[in-house]
Amino acid sequence: MIARVVVDVAARQTDRPFDYRVPEEAEAWIEVGSRVAVPFGGRTVQGFVVGFAQEAEVEPGRLKPIGELLDPTPPLRPDLIELARWMADTYGCTWTAAMQAMIPAALKGKAERMVSLAQNPGAADHAEAAPGLSDALIAWLKRYGPVKLTTLLERFPDEAQAVSGALRRGVLAESAQVRDRLSVKKILTVFPPEDRAAAEAAAAAFPARLTKQRQALLHMLERNEPVPLRRLAEESGFSESIFRALADKGLLSIEAVEEDRDPYAGRRFTPTRPLPLTDAQAAAYRRIAEALESGKPAAMLLQGVTGSGKTEVYLQAIERCIASGRQAIVLVPEIALTPQMVERFKGRFGSDVAVMHSRLSLGERYDEWRKVRDGRVRVAIGARSAVFAPFERIGLIIIDEEHESSYKQEESPKYHARDAAVHRAGQHGAVVVLGSATPSLESFAAARLAPAAAAAESGGQADGPAARVCPGAALRSAEWLPLPERALGLPLPPVDIVDMREELAAGNRTMFSRRLREALTQRLERGEQTVLLLNRRGYSTFVMCRSCGYTAGCPHCEIALTYHQRSGVLRCHYCGHAERQPEECPACGSPHIRYFGTGTERVEEELYRAFPGIRVIRMDVDTTGTKGAHEKLLSAFGRREADVLLGTQMVAKGLDFPLVTLVGVIAADTSLHLPDFRAAERTFQLITQVAGRAGRHDLPGEVVVQTYSPDHYAIRAAQRHDYDGFVREELRARRLLSYPPFCRLALATLSHPELPKLAEAAERFAAALRGAAASAGLLKPLAGGSGAALELVGPAASPIPRLKDRYRWQVMIKYRGIVDAAGLIRQAAETLAGDRSAGDVQISVDVDPQVIL
Numbered sequence: 093m094i095a096r097v098v099v100d101v102a103a104r105q106t107d108r109p110f111d112y113r114v115p116e117e118a119e120a121w122i123e124v125g126s127r128v129a130v131p132f133g134g135r136t137v138q139g140f141v142v143g144f145a146q147e148a149e150v151e152p153g154r155l156k157p158i159g160e161l162l163d164p165t166p167p168l169r170p171d172l173i174e175l176a177r178w179m180a181d182t183y184g185c186t187w188t189a190a191m192q193a194m195i196p197a198a199l200k201g202k203a204e205r206m207v208s209l210a211q212n213p214g215a216a217d218h219a220e221a222a223p224g225l226s227d228a229l230i231a232w233l234k235r236y237g238p239v240k241l242t243t244l245l246e247r248f249p250d251e252a253q254a255v256s257g258a259l260r261r262g263v264l265a266e267s268a269q270v271r272d273r274l275s276v277k278k279i280l281t282v283f284p285p286e287d288r289a290a291a292e293a294a295a296a297a298f299p300a301r302l303t304k305q306r307q308a309l310l311h312m313l314e315r316n317e318p319v320p321l322r323r324l325a326e327e328s329g330f331s332e333s334i335f336r337a338l339a340d341k342g343l344l345s346i347e348a349v350e351e352d353r354d355p356y357a358g359r360r361f362t363p364t365r366p367l368p369l370t371d372a373q374a375a376a377y378r379r380i381a382e383a384l385e386s387g388k389p390a391a392m393l394l395q396g397v398t399g400s401g402k403t404e405v406y407l408q409a410i411e412r413c414i415a416s417g418r419q420a421i422v423l424v425p426e427i428a429l430t431p432q433m434v435e436r437f438k439g440r441f442g443s444d445v446a447v448m449h450s451r452l453s454l455g456e457r458y459d460e461w462r463k464v465r466d467g468r469v470r471v472a473i474g475a476r477s478a479v480f481a482p483f484e485r486i487g488l489i490i491i492d493e494e495h496e497s498s499y500k501q502e503e504s505p506k507y508h509a510r511d512a513a514v515h516r517a518g519q520h521g522a523v524v525v526l527g528s529a530t531p532s533l534e535s536f537a538a539a540r541l542a543p544a545a546a547a548a549e550s551g552g553q554a555d556g557p558a559a560r561v562c563p564g565a566a567l568r569s570a571e572w573l574p575l576p577e578r579a580l581g582l583p584l585p586p587v588d589i590v591d592m593r594e595e596l597a598a599g600n601r602t603m604f605s606r607r608l609r610e611a612l613t614q615r616l617e618r619g620e621q622t623v624l625l626l627n628r629r630g631y632s633t634f635v636m637c638r639s640c641g642y643t644a645g646c647p648h649c650e651i652a653l654t655y656h657q658r659s660g661v662l663r664c665h666y667c668g669h670a671e672r673q674p675e676e677c678p679a680c681g682s683p684h685i686r687y688f689g690t691g692t693e694r695v696e697e698e699l700y701r702a703f704p705g706i707r708v709i710r711m712d713v714d715t716t717g718t719k720g721a722h723e724k725l726l727s728a729f730g731r732r733e734a735d736v737l738l739g740t741q742m743v744a745k746g747l748d749f750p751l752v753t754l755v756g757v758i759a760a761d762t763s764l765h766l767p768d769f770r771a772a773e774r775t776f777q778l779i780t781q782v783a784g785r786a787g788r789h790d791l792p793g794e795v796v797v798q799t800y801s802p803d804h805y806a807i808r809a810a811q812r813h814d815y816d817g818f819v820r821e822e823l824r825a826r827r828l829l830s831y832p833p834f835c836r837l838a839l840a841t842l843s844h845p846e847l848p849k850l851a852e853a854a855e856r857f858a859a860a861l862r863g864a865a866a867s868a869g870l871l872k873p874l875a876g877g878s879g880a881a882l883e884l885v886g887p888a889a890s891p892i893p894r895l896k897d898r899y900r901w902q903v904m905i906k907y908r909g910i911v912d913a914a915g916l917i918r919q920a921a922e923t924l925a926g927d928r929s930a931g932d933v934q935i936s937v938d939v940d941p942q943v944i945l
């Protein structure tokens with residue numbers, strides 16, 4: 093028996109299956125998807141079995157045997173192996189990288205799998221419950237407690253299958269022990285002060301000679317999360333002894349820490365029952381149910397205004413799906429931000445739900461994943477990577493807030509979860525439901541333009557107005573399921589647009605318009621609550637000298653450093669570089685150096701100043717660094733412990749608080765002027781989404797949007813809750829400039845430490861790319877006369893022209909129809925690599941990029 097194994101070696105040349113002989117004792121339980129250790133190039137590496145063969149491609153004499161089968165149950169399944177291959181082809185990553193993205197971190201060679209007798213096997217006697225397990229094995233486990241799985245199998249090699257069966261039935265229990273030396277050794281971790289107020293007071297009272305201690309303490313107050321001591325010293329620039337001194341004074345605590353705990357442990361979720369559906373909900377539900385019934389793959393766009401009851405449709409569709417013996421996956425944009433969503437699924441399906449949560453510890457994540465793989469749950473909810481949940485028969489994949497850019501992974505493998513879901517649904521005959529109040533233009537095109545285009549084409553009109561939309565790597569068309577009204581019959585809140593230029597003209601120099609101030613005052617009087625959004629996208633608080641114009645930039649990246657007020661630290665959000673705020677301008681020595689911009693910290697301060705006694709909960713990256721922080725802040729707000737919830741993008745998502753009757757947007761247009769063709773789309777989506785937080789229950793809501801661009805169509809359309817109007821304008825612009833959904837994009841970014849070398853390499857790369865496209869016949873005009881199938885833009889400097897000491901240039905490919913963009917880029921990269929003078933050029937590929945930096 094010969095297994096074909098893809099080894100975990102990060103090189104493109106080795107990213108293909110290699111043949112290995114399967115040792116006889118492993119034959120019975122090795123499968124496609126098994127993880128194995130194999131000899132490779134003189135060492136032992138991990139790999140995945142992707143298939144079997146009768147005959148080897150190498151001579152039998154040179155065939156090496158598999159060293160070790162690493163798990164009794166394969167962590168991947170054949171469908172995931174195939175999906176990984178598709179990802180590699182589509183997104184230009186390696187097959188290995190795609191497979192690695194699918195398994196929990198605990199399995200990535202860092203964890204030891206431990207086995208013990210289960211506490212509660214459900215039968216009087218282990219031997220009885222687990223036929224095949226020898227008395228000797230049971231006695232051995234009883235005696236030695238949790239033992240390494242590999243040790244157990246070494247000692248009882250004949251019982252491998254029985255052990256596997258016993259693990260599956262829960263007679264034997266499994267746990268993961270992290271082998272990672274850092275975690276096992278217990279690391280010294282600094283905890284923020286328990287009593288903030290006292291610590292702040294203490295910091296203020298420090299004598300001058302202890303400036304460093306004071307600053308270090310303020311640094312920790314600002315981070316407000318446990319940080320390993322060594323990392324803290326590195327990142328803050330203060331030595332470990334300074335933090336130890338603070339701990340000796342009792343202002344901080346330093347403890348040896350091993351692992352995190354489960355935020356859901358011991359939590360109770362209020363059970364809920366299905367609600368009688370509204371007519372629109374019922375119609376959407378019926379279509380989903382019919383598609384489920386048919387067993388054929390389908391994609392549907394559930395477009396429902398905020399509060400239209402999309403979640404109730406998801407819940408009932410899932411119920412239907414699992415009743416038919418299949419499983420369901422729910423994707424949410426960022427699970428840490430959506431505790432209310434998790435609650436609703438746990439409330440309906442209880443322990444039938446696995447929560448795949450990035451903030452869980454390695455071991456906890458592994459446990460949740462195993463519940464899925466072993467079929468102990470039927471619903472998995474999680475962020476993007478939950479699309480890989482190893483269910484056996486998937487019936488339904490739901491993608492909530494499908495327009496969110498977090499569904500695209502920004503590092504390799506740079507896959508889009510929406511397309512991966514559609515591909516996976518194709519394998520399982522499953523239904524994908526894309527839910528949103530403001531669908532992405534791609535999904536809109538799939539649901540509204542593609543069907544019309546297909547009809548036109550079959551009617552002989554090859555180039556009708558809607559022809560040639562290219563929604564995505566796998567998403568081609570979708571059925572449209574609209575929910576035009578709020579489920580509880582409430583109107584959408586009126587949206588007031590305030591022109592901030594007029595405020596300034598009227599002498600109001602604060603960041604709150606008169607209109608917003610008045611509305612907030614009313615809320616305080618009535619005891620109602622307010623959500624304030626600071627749109628930080630495209631925004632930064634930076635330091636500038638008022639004498640000479642010097643701005644503090646990162647020495648490694650061409651980007652301004654962000655100022656953190658509380659600690660006085662300037663930080664680069666791209667490479668992590670941190671430095672102390674200068675007392676005087678490094679360029680001209682002037683003391684008039686100060687920070688600009690409206691960080692959430694500053695809005696908070698101004699709130700306290702303008703509304704004495706106001707209670708504010710601030711939610712941004714600085715206050716939500718620790719596990720469960722979002723949940724804590726949100727439940728405090730839900731308990732009415734604050735009048736205002738102030739925050740960045742994260743306050744816009746999925747919140748449902750009955751007392752919130754006012755939503756304010758501090759500066760709506762900061763994201764409008766980014767060098768990104770999706771800037772208008774993102775702005776419209778954000779305003780619509782946050783506006784949807786107001787007046788969701790009995791009390792009517794109202795929204796105030798402050799802006800310097802009151803006439804922009806994205807803002808105008810958001811004011812009218814007019815998605816169709818926005819899309820009409822936006823599609824016109826996209827078509828004119830040839831952007832998605834009228835074509836697809838692939839971005840190649842080249843980087844090099846020296847600019848002239850990079851420019852030259854980029855030119856040669858672009859030429860090679862053009863050559864490859866020409867020989868594939870892609871540069872000829874398409875039939876129907878709407879340009880060629882492929883077009884190159886660049887090379888040109890990237891929007892962030894230098895990052896981590898490397899200059900960056902990019903080439904953009906725009907294409908339509910069936911084009912292997914990743915393959916073309918790979919071909920051009922190989923041409924360039926054949927050329928020695930190119931030196932240290934790195935090339936990264938991003939197919940269907942969401943962020944063009």
Ligand code: ADP
Nearest residue numbers: 367368369370396398399400401402403404579
């Ligand atoms: P969406 O996810 O579309 O923003 P939600 O699912 O949060 O909307 O629903 C908004 C509110 O309407 C929730 O409080 C929900 O409980 C309620 N709701 C949804 N569907 C119904 C229904 N069929 N009958 C009564 N209330 C409903």
Ligand code: ZN
Nearest residue numbers: 637640677680
């Ligand atoms: Zn200066």
Ligand code: ZN
Nearest residue numbers: 646649664667
């Ligand atoms: Zn940097």
